[in-house]
Amino acid sequence: MLDWAGTTVDHGSVAPVLALQTLFAQHGIVLSDDDARHDMGLLKRDHIRAILGLPSVRTQWLSVTGREPGDEDVSSLFTEFGPLQMKIIVQHSQLIDGVVPTIQAWKARGLRIGSTTGYTREMLAPVLARAAQEGYQPDTSVCPDEVNGGRPAPWMLARNMQLLEVYPPSTCVKIGDTVSDIDEGKNAGMWTIGLTRTGNMIGLDLASWSNLPEDQKQLRLKSAGERLLDAGADFIAEDLAGCDAILQAIEHRLAEPSFNGIMIR
Template sequence: MNPTPMTPTPMTASPYPHLQAVVFDWAGTLVDHGSLAPTQIFVDAFASFGITLTLDEARGPMGLSKRDHIRTLLEHAGLRAQWTARFGRPPGDADIDAIYERFMPMQIEHVGRYSAPIPGAVEMLAALRGAGLKIGSCSGYPRQVLDVLLPQARADGVWADHVVAGDELAAGGRPGPFMALANVLALGIGDVRACVKVDDTTPGIEEGRRAGMWTVGLSLSGNETGLTLAQLQALPDAEVAARREAATRRLVASGAHLVIDSVAQLPKALAEIDARMGRGERP
């Protein structure tokens, strides 16, 4: 007698059939609510040269590679005037190098203090992997800093299939498309239009747009609002709404297709993007 044929177990359809990968930033996106690790260390590094830099000023160029970040800060009229008054000359390339060399060991020493996952990030990444999406990532952090951050983040459940550091590519970093496209190559993605770049900074959103990807900005978890979770939760609802609105304006102006509070809301945003692709829309 022939055995009764087994009924094959139906495969669960992906909730995102038109998408292939999501490329994430790190600080302020997956870890470090408020993106404090880089900003506070910039303040401390400049202070070691006798230069006063506020946290808001430090946040201005966030998303760039750290050397480019320092260069951009020193182009600010107020900081340039401070430097000239203290050292008798405007800052030059050697001064950028000197601040960077002071910044790096401070950043390496302290980045682990700010490696806690954004609430919902662990569950979100698991859901995306369960849906068959590949997970890429890139950062303004140099590789030396990521070598400290990544093992701690992974121990907490946050990891990516591929990571590109801000100092690894000869072509440069943000707002150019190079780190995002390096993820496309490494992950074997067939169409950049099937990728979503998620970032809490305007240069990171510009990076995704220049790479031809969909882009999702984060209004409350990262650099644009710049508060720890405890600080954010302590604000009145009206103040949170005002900060969300201001951050959303900046992120949309930089090219974000969608803006959400944090990566905890990303699955819903991806479903919207996938539906738009199903209607024939492209980034």
């Protein structure tokens, strides 16, 4: 069960940050990268609500508007966000290196590939189309607006399981690059793998990452991995391709006669 931005497309999960920063700038609010990324992975309406609750943003909003942000502001901003996100997604939804051969190898082994996201179906549509053109098509994709709730609730994963006809959840693995991905997987009863280099925790596109000195790369990988493990991830990897050995280890664990469906790490 794979995430999208930062996991299979958009190295560094850049598109959502740019769209959120543009959205808030239109209202006179300066949104830092850290504040934009703090609750990444949530349904975008919930993400906007969480951003409005951050002290730095709340203070700016009060200064600009003269009042506290409320539910009407969340709804208004979310309505504005859709077109912005659609425009930026088209520019920043290229596949991450290694995704296509990795998925091809997994499907050849009989693995089924589901996907979840913080995007609505309308927002995900151009991402799906571009990914398909570049050679990646998950077997299923489920969006939060289709199951009446986003992360950290497990409903998108449950719907994927139903569509893929797979169970129990202890035979499934959720892979993503945010804390909310890990929470989603844990709440669904699945194994979880957190991704470091390609995702939200480091937040750099491939060119920016490549230009970092090696010691900075290692420091950032270590910090990102620690945060994902602290969130409860069972394993971490730099990118999707790095998950292959982990999946094989999980398969061996599931095949053990002593395995009873209870995941003991």
